[in-house]
Amino acid sequence: MIPWTLGFRDEGHEREAAVKPSGDDAVRSKGFILWFTGLSGAGKSTLSVEVSRRLMPRHSVDILDGDEIRNFLSRGLGFTRPDREENIRRIGFVARRLARHGIAVLSAAISPYRDSRDEVRRLAAEEGIPFLEVYMQASLEVLIRRDVKGLYKKALAGEIPHFTGISDPYEPPESPEILILSDSESVEMSVARVLAVLEERGLTSPAR
Numbered sequence: 001m002i003p004w005t006l007g008f009r010d011e012g013h014e015r016e017a018a019v020k021p022s023g024d025d026a027v028r029s030k031g032f033i034l035w036f037t038g039l040s041g042a043g044k045s046t047l048s049v050e051v052s053r054r055l056m057p058r059h060s061v062d063i064l065d066g067d068e069i070r071n072f073l074s075r076g077l078g079f080t081r082p083d084r085e086e087n088i089r090r091i092g093f094v095a096r097r098l099a100r101h102g103i104a105v106l107s108a109a110i111s112p113y114r115d116s117r118d119e120v121r122r123l124a125a126e127e128g129i130p131f132l133e134v135y136m137q138a139s140l141e142v143l144i145r146r147d148v149k150g151l152y153k154k155a156l157a158g159e160i161p162h163f164t165g166i167s168d169p170y171e172p173p174e175s176p177e178i179l180i181l182s183d184s185e186s187v188e189m190s191v192a193r194v195l196a197v198l199e200e201r202g203l204t205s206p207a208r
């Protein structure tokens, strides 16, 4: 575990300042990163919102949602591999900063590339920040039927280039901490399963 340090710490191409929290703040709560990944419509936004609702009474929580991030932090980035990698690098950077300060961070971006996700995991581990990958698995057939935003219809008609799962790759996690079968389990069941893993790992306490 990397201890809190004053001043700048080299993290490859990133140089960041980390300031040690004082007094009780240092032990008050432990931040962590819950990293949702999966195809469009697999349930990343839905589950991150529902899990955060349940965590809020006991934690400071922040959701970094792909759509929202792309309107602000990653405005101007597209969906080529380098752009997606850059998007995930930025989300990972913010997630780690927040988690360092005791925040429960829920990231909900497609994050299709294993290397990018593993890089966030590695950097989090270097700082002793718990990182849990939540793979939202659902068959393409169900996602096309769901078509929450009408994007699959357009992608199948060739109107959206580089659409994940249709004309762009998605590399599933090999050993995610949590596997959600979002095409066959209810949202409530998925929420309960995520909370159970967090409790098992001592990252949250059971709701009273």
Ligand SMILES: Nc1ncnc2c1ncn2[C@@H]1O[C@H](COP(=O)(O)OS(=O)(=O)O)[C@@H](OP(=O)(O)O)[C@H]1O
Pocket: 039, 040, 041, 044, 045, 066, 067, 070, 079, 083, 084, 085, 087, 088, 108, 109, 110, 111, 112, 149, 151, 160, 161, 162, 163, 164, 168
């Ligand atoms: N080409 C293409 N492929 C996939 N998704 C697309 C694309 N174009 C737009 N969208 C919309 O952008 C959302 C995904 O953005 P992310 O930042 O999560 O993607 S990534 O992690 O950088 O791959 C995604 O949101 P979700 O549906 O919530 O996953 C889509 O609404």
Ligand SMILES: Nc1ncnc2c1ncn2[C@@H]1O[C@H](COP(=O)(O)OP(=O)(O)O)[C@@H](O)[C@H]1O
Pocket: 038, 039, 040, 041, 042, 043, 044, 045, 046, 047, 108, 136, 146, 148, 180, 181, 182, 183, 185, 186, 187, 188, 190
């Ligand atoms: N177990 C589940 N977890 C999350 N979403 C689910 C689940 N079962 C069904 N859904 C539905 O799937 C859809 C997922 O949409 P959304 O959360 O916007 O996906 P994403 O953020 O991955 O694009 C919602 O309509 C949600 O109600």
